[in-house]
Structure formats: C-alpha cells, structure tokens
Amino acid sequence: MSEIAVVAISVAKPGYEDRLREALEGIVGPTRKEQGALQYDLHRDVQELRRFVFVERWESQEALAAHAKSAHIRAYKEAVADWVEHSEVRVVSKIV
Known part of the structure; x- marks a missing residue:
C-alpha cells in the first residue's frame, strides 16, 4: 500500500x-472521516x-477509489453539475 x-x-x-x-465545505467533514483519508483540505485561489x-492525501489508490464512489461525493457531483465551469483532478505520488 503506498x-x-x-x-x-x-x-x-x-x-x-x-x-x-x-x-x-459540506463534503470536507464526511470525507475526513473516510477510511484511508490522511488529509483533505479545501483552499481558495487568492487571485x-x-x-x-x-x-x-490518501493511504492508497483503493482508498481514493472508495472515496470517489461514496454517497456524499456522488450527491455533491450531482448537485454542482450546473455550477462548475471546469474541474480537474491530478493524482500524484511523492518523490522526496
């Protein structure tokens, strides 16, 4: 597990x-309680x-996959579909 x-x-x-x-903000609390969630912090671009x-940060790819299938994430995606102009998700691994 990496x-x-x-x-x-x-x-x-x-x-x-x-x-x-x-x-x-509504998905932060439930997500932080998910198994495998190590960090889940929301930021806003200052410019x-x-x-x-x-x-x-997630314990594993499997934990992230479970998060993506969670009820609160599915409900969030449905609720905001018309409010989002663009979204992007990048999964990375730490080098040093």
Missing part, C-alpha cells in the same frame, strides 16, 4: 462561487476567487 496525493481543482461559473463553496483547490 500513499498518494491528489490536487483537485473546481472553477465555479460566474455567480455560483458561494454555492460551490458551500457544497465543497481567482472562482477557483477552489483540494489538497488531499
């Missing part, structure tokens, strides 16, 4: 910043206020 990290970026459509922020960034 630890992985994730950088997940969501950009709100203009006018949907507050709604998206609330939805993102582009529509851009939100999660910095995540």
Whole structure:
C-alpha cells in the first residue's frame, strides 16, 4: 500500500462561487472521516476567487477509489453539475 496525493481543482461559473463553496465545505467533514483519508483540505485561489483547490492525501489508490464512489461525493457531483465551469483532478505520488 503506498500513499498518494491528489490536487483537485473546481472553477465555479460566474455567480455560483458561494454555492460551490458551500457544497465543497459540506463534503470536507464526511470525507475526513473516510477510511484511508490522511488529509483533505479545501483552499481558495487568492487571485481567482472562482477557483477552489483540494489538497488531499490518501493511504492508497483503493482508498481514493472508495472515496470517489461514496454517497456524499456522488450527491455533491450531482448537485454542482450546473455550477462548475471546469474541474480537474491530478493524482500524484511523492518523490522526496
């Protein structure tokens, strides 16, 4: 089992910043309780206020896969589908 990290970026459509922020904040608590979640921190870009960034660490790829299938993540994705202009998820492994 090897630890992985994730950088997940969501950009709100203009006018949907507050709604998206609330939805993102709503998944932090449940996700932090998930088995294998080591870090799950939400950030906001200081220059582009529509851009939100999660910095995540997971015990394994399997833990991340389970997270992606969780009920709260499925519900979140359905709720925000019309509010997000762009999203990107990068899974990385630490070198040093």
